[in-house]
């Protein structure tokens with residue numbers, strides 16, 4: 139199946155976004171004085187999971203193992219540039235003021251950055267006229283057509299794998315050991331750009347990834363009860379600062 143697309147330069151994709159960055163990109167972004175958050179989600183995990191499933195193999199490759207209580211999990215950490223409203227690099231005429239150094243995720247938009255996920259135009263910020271039939275084909279049968287875009291996409295994904303241990307070290311230096319249950323939301327560590335830069339520098343001096351005592355954060359009483367029954371460290375918290383929720387708060391059973 140072909141997906142036709144041409145950018146209208148509307149600038150919508152440069153507003154109200156969380157851009158997934160590599161560690162090097164996060165360092166550059168914070169180095170320019172802009173905010174980068176660390177987000178965490180946790181997948182319950184059996185040892186043999188993913189043996190013959192490429193999607194689960196990808197999940198394993200982009201997460202680190204952790205025990206929450208005695209229950210095995212995989213922790214996915216994401217460094218994200220967070221901006222409400224316009225990106226700090228967006229110029230008044232909707233051009234990128236950081237064009238040469240913009241992150242890979244900006245270079246590949248609106249392609250899907252995650253493997254094994256179809257690009258869904260309706261979930262993109264691009265207006266309908268950007269997807270008209272007859273425009274250049276951007277994706278064919280789930281694969282980026284443009285060789286340069288495909289290369290950038292591959293590099294973005296490779297960094298997600300290569301950075302797993304670095305991000306775990308950064309989380310440990312920051313003392314961040316909260317994670318949402320995958321699918322329910324994301325636990326958020328908000329730091330100043332300066333604090334993140336310090337943490338990255340300090341993390342580079344660590345030879346190993348320190349053990350962390352992870353806690354699951356949830357805004358759903360049934361999840362809290364289920365994890366408590368398993369003796370998993372779990373905390374009930376409302377959606378808001380520190381917790382990006384996919385569901386409405388349900389703090390009472």
Ligand code: SF4
Nearest residue numbers: 152225227228234244
């Ligand atoms: S870095 Fe440039 S392309 Fe990326 S969101 Fe900001 S303004 Fe847009």
Ligand code: SF4
Nearest residue numbers: 145146148149151264
């Ligand atoms: S939202 Fe889509 S059409 Fe608009 S500038 Fe971004 S990539 Fe181009």
